[in-house]
Amino acid sequence: MKNVKGILFDIGGVLYVGESPVPGAVETIEMLQGRYRMRFVTNSTRRPPETIRQKLIRMGFSIGSEQLFSALGAARQIVEEAGGRAVTILTEEAEKYFGELHCIDTSSPFVVVGDAGENFNYPRLNRAFRTLIHGARLIAAAENRYFKDADGELSMDAGGFVKALEYAAGVEATVVGKPSPEFFHQALHSMGVKPEEAIMVGDDIESDIAGAQRAGIRAVLVRTGKFRPQDLEGAIFPDAVIDSVAELPKLLEV
């Protein structure tokens, strides 16, 4: 791949799977950090951005806090900039990150949905629904369909629950994470790289690959994380497919 100045990396399923770094990933990132401008863009909304970065550092990755773009952070920013508060469906930890911006008042101007795991329960979903029919704006920190769970099987991600609320309340969500083009462009802008000078490396055929391509960015699919062979049988064609992020230097000929 030629003319690459900047690289966007998905995190979960690309740099690590479960609790272990992908073999060779730490060394690959270390080596590329010196040669490319890089950003790490994640739809992982279970934890605040800084917690995600600390986990990466413990695994051996060196990543600066300005390099991390999190969908949860982007959602929080929208609520904060509007001076509003939000009914949220998030993990306890992500809810704490919202702090004062979080509330349970169904007349709130925002509903924020992230990957909430066991917190996707009827009382929370119904409170969000009632807030929406009172006129709140629905902010989806992500709309991924599924993720590779700790037991090795796929599990439902936030996307389905966003669709549930959209359908029940007759509203349309604003998606702030991948595959939103704004999210990719914010990350590129922060490092002064144009879409045609960048590549995106991810394991999600829709959010990462189709999303980046719609944002004008070449996309490299890795066969780790949530990758399934049938991902390559659909209508989305990655610009390259590699076994893991450790093969990226070869692809970039560095």
Add this chain to the structure above:
Amino acid sequence: MKNVKGILFDIGGVLYVGESPVPGAVETIEMLQGRYRMRFVTNSTRRPPETIRQKLIRMGFSIGSEQLFSALGAARQIVEEAGGRAVTILTEEAEKYFGELHCIDTSSPFVVVGDAGENFNYPRLNRAFRTLIHGARLIAAAENRYFKDADGELSMDAGGFVKALEYAAGVEATVVGKPSPEFFHQALHSMGVKPEEAIMVGDDIESDIAGAQRAGIRAVLVRTGKFRPQDLEGAIFPDAVIDSVAELPKLLEV
């Protein structure tokens, strides 16, 4: 309204709201039972058909068991006729009605979703999701958006959760209750009435009114139950709108 031989009634929100019959409804049904062929068609999937009928009888309605068409009954019939078993998302009571047909094996050929209330939780939804990605067929006993809850506010119905599973697993549900034309036609067929000789009386602008009209049946909207004034501002036009079912005799000029 002319040339009416048969009447289909929705139950919840039309005959009763909460735990009380709509004023005049008992007398109206009694009077019409002698003059028209009638069926009661419900997407209420929280309880088995016979339990619904017993509740109506306790309220004073006289309705024969052959007159009741329930979406839950129709869903059960599909699983039974296929000789399969189903992972279900239902209330405890509805699950019991499935008896031996219910299981928790993610290699089952069917997933059945009804209005499960508090049973819409992550473990159950995720089990259904996993069953679907293993190839099961999704049977939606209903796809209503919301219902009028005991506290007088609207609450999320099964529809959103069906959409959540459809989106996450990339499948399409077979809807067996209203607004499925087959469901309306089964009820009409059982009493030997043609669509153009029938009317449907309901409080749900989509399932009851648009559904009946698509099945070739004239549709009467009541202003009780889940009715909201904005229901009349959309693209669905009932053939008549009445304050409650008690006004039906006047509309029929009996």
